[in-house]
Amino acid sequence: MIRHIGRIVVAFSALALMASPAWAQARKGGGFGMGGGAAGLLMAPNVQKDLKLSDEQIGKIRDTLAEIREKHADEFTAAREASPEERPAKQAALAKVVNDEVKKSLALSEEQSKRFEQIGLQARGLQAFADPAIQAKLKLTDDQKSKIREIAAANRPGGGGGFANLSDEEKTAFFRKMAEARKENMEKALAVLTDDQRKEWKAMTGDTIELQFGGGRRPNN
Numbered sequence: 001m002i003r004h005i006g007r008i009v010v011a012f013s014a015l016a017l018m019a020s021p022a023w024a025q026a027r028k029g030g031g032f033g034m035g036g037g038a039a040g041l042l043m044a045p046n047v048q049k050d051l052k053l054s055d056e057q058i059g060k061i062r063d064t065l066a067e068i069r070e071k072h073a074d075e076f077t078a079a080r081e082a083s084p085e086e087r088p089a090k091q092a093a094l095a096k097v098v099n100d101e102v103k104k105s106l107a108l109s110e111e112q113s114k115r116f117e118q119i120g121l122q123a124r125g126l127q128a129f130a131d132p133a134i135q136a137k138l139k140l141t142d143d144q145k146s147k148i149r150e151i152a153a154a155n156r157p158g159g160g161g162g163f164a165n166l167s168d169e170e171k172t173a174f175f176r177k178m179a180e181a182r183k184e185n186m187e188k189a190l191a192v193l194t195d196d197q198r199k200e201w202k203a204m205t206g207d208t209i210e211l212q213f214g215g216g217r218r219p220n221n
Contacts, residue, residue: 038120039065039098041211050209051115057106064105068098088130095120118206125182126152126189137204138197147192151185179211 041047042061069076072094079090099120103113121128128134129148140148166174190198 038116038123039068039102041119041123042102044211046210047119050119051108051112053106053112057108060106064102067105068101072098088127089132091124091127092131092133095124115206118204119209122205122209123211126185129189134204138193138200140193140197144192148189151188151192182211 038047042051042053042065048058075090075094075097079087079094082090099117102108103116108116121134124131126148129138129140129145135145190201193201
């Protein structure tokens with residue numbers, strides 16, 4: 001059971017971190033990278049605290065993630081294997097479906113749902129800027145889109161294979177490295193935006209939260 005839960009956490013954590021250009025380049029090459037959401041991050045204690053989840057809600061997280069992962073297994077695969085041109089739209093659509101199902105399953109309040117969406121947008125990283133809806137809301141110019149793509153393309157690692165064969169410690173180190181890369185690349189992307197665009201992005205994402213990965217605290221029952 002513990003190993004099963006571990007696979008679920010790694011799957012959703014990887015989906016979130018795949019928003020990193022480094023991961024995207026290692027896996028496929030090109031584009032803004034994989035997009036995820038806040039679902040897997042619900043296992044992190046700091047996210048649970050930020051969302052002010054009750055013990056009852058926390059107790060439902062594992063089963064909720066397991067059910068969603070099983071229900072949308074084919075869609076996760078399709079999004080991962082989609083072409084660079086199709087990938088952003090597939091990922092954005094899947095993230096929305098997953099987020100909506102999580103909010104319903106955990107019975108998140110209006111305030112919790114809003115913050116959950118903000119964290120989900122943060123988790124998407126640079127991939128969010130490939131979403132037509134985000135581009136329109138920020139009023140990104142073609143030049144800005146191009147510059148952000150260049151930031152993504154400039155972060156090509158030496159290789160990305162063999163992840164499944166890594167030890168738990170190596171996977172943790174990998175996720176930490178990817179998180180650091182995400183932060184650096186986001187800072188570069190935000191520097192491309194105007195002051196007004198950065199204010200709008202801040203309103204859309206809320207306070208920055210560290211993207212942690214791992215098991216959350218167990219419910220009391």
